[in-house]
Amino acid sequence: MDHNVLSLLTISIFFFFLTSSPQPHCQEEGTKFSLCSRPYTCGKVSNIYYPFWGQNRPSYCASTEQLKLNCEEPNQQTNFQLGSQNFTVLKIDALYETMRLVRTDIVYDDCSSDLTNTSLSSTVFKYPETVHNITVFYGCPSGFSFGERNFTCKNDRTQFAFYAEMTDELSAEFPELEQCELRIHVPIFREFSLVSDGGIDSLKEAASRGFDVYYSAADGKKCRTCEESKGFCGSMEISKNQFACHCSDGSEDLECYGYSANHSRNKRNKKRKLIIIGATSAAIIVLLICLAILCLRYKSSLWQEHFGLTTKSNQNIEAFLKNHAALTIQRYSLSEVKKMTSNFKVKLGQGGFGAVYQGKLSNGSHVAIKMLNETKKNGEEFINEVASISRTSHVNIVTLLGFCLEGRKRALVYEFMSNGSLDRFIYREPENIALLSWDIIYQISMGIAQGLEYLHRGCKTRILHFDIKPHNILLDEMFCPKISDFGLAKLCPRNESIISMSDVRGTMGYVAPEVLNRHFAGVSHKSDVYSYGMMLLEMVGGRKNINGEASHTSEIYFPNWIHKRLQLFNDFRFDEVMTPEENEVAKRLTIVGLWCIQTFPNDRPTMSRVIDMLENSMNSLEMPPKPLLSSPNRSVSESCS
Structure with missing residues (x-):
């Protein structure tokens, strides 16, 4: 003892x-907080904060010393320098994290050996798809001509230069290009490169329009956490690459512990x-x-x-299987599952209820095998999946081929979807993944809607999914969508519009307000409609609409920016040039999505009505009201069950 x-x-x-x-990074109170609260403003470039510095913003207000802005007097022009290269900044879009630059230190008809390629740090900057390089050739063999894209050097009128869009076909057609003494790459917008025929004037005109680049702060999530605690983002003075949150009483590693007059007392109490x-x-x-x-x-x-x-959960599952002996799905042993997956060699992904592996049946068919976690109570997620999917037969619902129940190991065997989950294509993870066309986006939206409408109305027993999100939408080789992951699903009679539910179900950012707080209304099939609407807006915007570190759900699940863009009739993708037809599809999907995420369930359409809205023309769709930004003042875990 x-x-x-x-x-x-x-x-x-x-x-x-x-x-x-003591906290190691506490600095002089108020100084950095005050200075970093000031925006950079110079002419048309205004209200610029982290990750930039310059003018009245010290370097510790930025993420890296490379992102320094210089205001040139008296014409109020913002310049930007990287090494020996100078750029004029035409605009900065903080929402999309883009800059529009014009290179000012180069004269293209001054055929000097000092000419250099535009060089931007790949760790900080990336080009969007709307920008590409054209190549300017100098000192080429005499007599070599390239049509109207030729021009003479102003420092030597006997010398000629020309520019072209460099391709493998061009190199093969004109091998003389290899004999040119110098070539430089000039980034310009694709739309101007297509009409750049007219000598040096056309080249100068295209270059003067500038080009866009994405900039990266590298600490975006940390910065959002800092700003939510009423701090200003920056870096430690001793190490420019170390993130810091500058608060009213000093600097912290991530966030301010308080921002009221009683902050010091609160810190002691903490x-x-x-x-x-x-x-x-x-x-x-x-x-x-x-x-x-x-x-x-x-x-x-x-x-x-x-x-x-x-063993109680296994007893519950065995009792369920006995009561549903008519189910025509195959039961596999654990050794068979291991053989299918080559001992779980290829992992396809990780979900809220377990990991998914690629496998192959004895007949050569590819399958996806979900190994369920052992921590869920009473086997509820296993029963939900089998009970729900076994009742369905629809082209937009994933097919359950079999299951395994052996000791604590539980597995579900599904048809294999070669294109994986929808979230990879929305968020472009990895970045080199193909960009979906608007026709495919529309077909995917329609397919998911038809699958949900089938679950809500097409079965003898209504099935509510409660976890509709891009991660749970699988795509086959033809990009046909299939709804998967029924671990949170509930079955209810078709004649009951409101269901009883004691727990919170779903994933943060897609959960309907009434699921979180019954004061809004009862939980029903309209809760799935809300989740579908949030996913639809993500498909249109090509970005996540949730903030995983927000402390209030009202900050999580309403994408205010997309409603503004709909009102302004702007394109919905910054890095994509859209045709009028594509823009109309995007607007139609946006209007449907905004109707689906109305705060109160009675204001949302049914999935049958959603299908009608998707099929109708823009002229027949009413502009939805802006949803109320009210929700329970609480946090939601990433996956509630």
Whole structure:
């Protein structure tokens, strides 16, 4: 007993010193906070904050020293320098993290050997698809001509140069290009490169329009956390690459602990709480260890009951399978599952209920095998999947081919979808993944809607999915969408519009307000409509509409920016040139999505109505009202169940 008391005392002292140690990055109060709260403003470039610095913003207000902006007086022009190269900044779009640059240190008809390629750091800058390079050739063989794209050098009228869009076909057709003394690459917008016929004037005109680049702050998530705590993003002065959150009373590693006048007192209270929590945690750990030893030593009845509980879920599942003996799905052994997956060699992804592996049946057919986690209570997720999918037969619902139940191991065998999940194509992860055409986006939207409409109305028993999101939409080789992952689904009679549900289900950012707070309305099939609408807006915007670090759900699940773009009738993709027909498809999908995410379920359409809206022309669609930004003042875990 004395030994336990000594251990508790040692741990308590350790927690005391750990929680009472001073914060290492605390700086002079107010100075950095005040200076970094000032925006950079110079002419047309205004209200610019992190990750940039310059003018009245010190370098510790930026993410890297490379992102320095210089304001040139008196014409109020913003310049930007990288090494020996100078650029004029025409505009900065903080929403899309893009800059429009014009290179000002180069004269293209001054045929000097000092001419250099435009060089931007690949770790900070990336070109969008709307920009590409044309090549300017100097010192080529005499007599070589390239039509109207030729021009003479102003410092030597006997010398000629020309420019072209360099391709493999051009190199093969004109091998003389290899004899040119110098070539430089000029980034311009694709739309101007197509009409650049007219000598040096056309080249100068295209170059003067500038080109766009994406800039990266590298610490975007940290910066959002900092700003939500009322701090300003920047870096530590001693290390420009180390992120810092500048607060009203100093700098922190990630976020400000408080931003009121009582911040210092709150910080002291926080430290006292940590000491109390540390000591209490240590005592609880010691107590639990003692209880575990006693249970093992005496093999108490409580310990036996614990092992009984581990098999209760299997008993529930076996009872379910016995009651549904008519199910025509194959049961596999664990050894067969291991053989199918080559001992789980190829992992396709990770979901809320388990990992998914690629496998192959004995007949050569490819399958996807989901190994369910062992932590879910009573096998509910297994029963949900089997009970839901076994009742369905629809081209837009994934097909369940079999299952495995052996000890604690549970697996579900599905048809294989070669194009994976929809989220990869929306968020472009990885970046080199193909960009979906608007025709395909529309077909995917329609297919998901038809699948949901079938679940809500086409089955004898209505099925509510409760986890509609891009990750749970699978695509076959023809990009036909299939709804998957029914682990959170609920079955209910078709004549019941409102269902009883005690827990919160779904994924942050797609959960309907009434699922989180019953004060909005009862939970129904309209909750799936909300999730579909949020996913539809992500498909249109090509970006995530959720903020995983937001503290209020009202900041999570309403994409305010897309409603503004719909009102302004602008293109919905910054890095994509859209035709009028494509823009009309995007607007139609946006209007449908905004109707689906109306705050109150009665204002949302049914999935049958959604299909009608998708099929109708723009003229027949009414402009949806802006959804109310009210929701429960609470956080939602990434996957609620």
